[in-house]
Amino acid sequence: MTAHVRGGLPVGDGAALVDRMAERRAGVGDPGALVGELRRALVLVPYDRGGLWTAEFGGIRWVCGFTDEAALARFAEERAVVEGAEVGAASRSWEYAVFRGARLLDEVIPAMGVPAGVAVNVADPDGAMLFPPVVGIVPDGVAVDADADVPGGGRAL
Template sequence: MEQPRTALAERIAERRRGVGDPRALVGEMRRSVLLVPTAGGGLWSARSGGVRWVCGFTDEAALARFALLHSAGDRPMDYAALLGARIVDEVVPSLDEPAGLAVDIATEDGPMFFPPVVGIVPDGVAVDTDKAGEGRGHGR
């Protein structure tokens, strides 16, 4: 029997169908508890396109799909349960490089990315800020 989707997974599915409000999706991400794999004392992340992506999962099934591809054998994958707001407001700024949040990267329909832009991450670390010298995407 299939697990019911979380509210965030439902919002992601809406956006994939071309409906739903992008602001509501960001709001739901901020309110949702995400499961973030841990490795080597930190949160699991990947770099792509000049951005470091912290990887979070909407539920244990989504995390399990990821663990099948990235864990060592039958060893369970450790993870932290964090609010999306904490990831984008606290974790992302602490990384000292352009960083965002990638949700459900091992899901069949594909991941949802929350890039390091104004309205998702704090303005001071957004790569698209208009202030000269502000944001980590300028001049690097």
């Protein structure tokens, strides 16, 4: 059985973001192009108890986002197992919001009031990517490294 996901907006093709993430995981590709692709992409973010689904890890609040309904369904199936359902069984329907990545990074993350980033496709161990709250990804005012100096001058990216 497949997990049920329900949204209210049309979903764009997340293939370009998935491709950029695969490049970076392979040690190639441009980090700036990856962030740019996230900013352009439509990201599905499931709801949890009336708010966006987040998880805390390493002192960072991570908004869990997905590149398409299939990636969200894999996450829903993993959550069903954690919640006690059989493998492959959906424990509930999952509603989600669709955000442009730029809105997540520029508006949602700063509004959280705590260090926060975006975790994309977290149910895909070979395809997940974290976008931490650092300069070059989130606005400087909420970046955890905004005051950090980089050896040789400049700022961290």
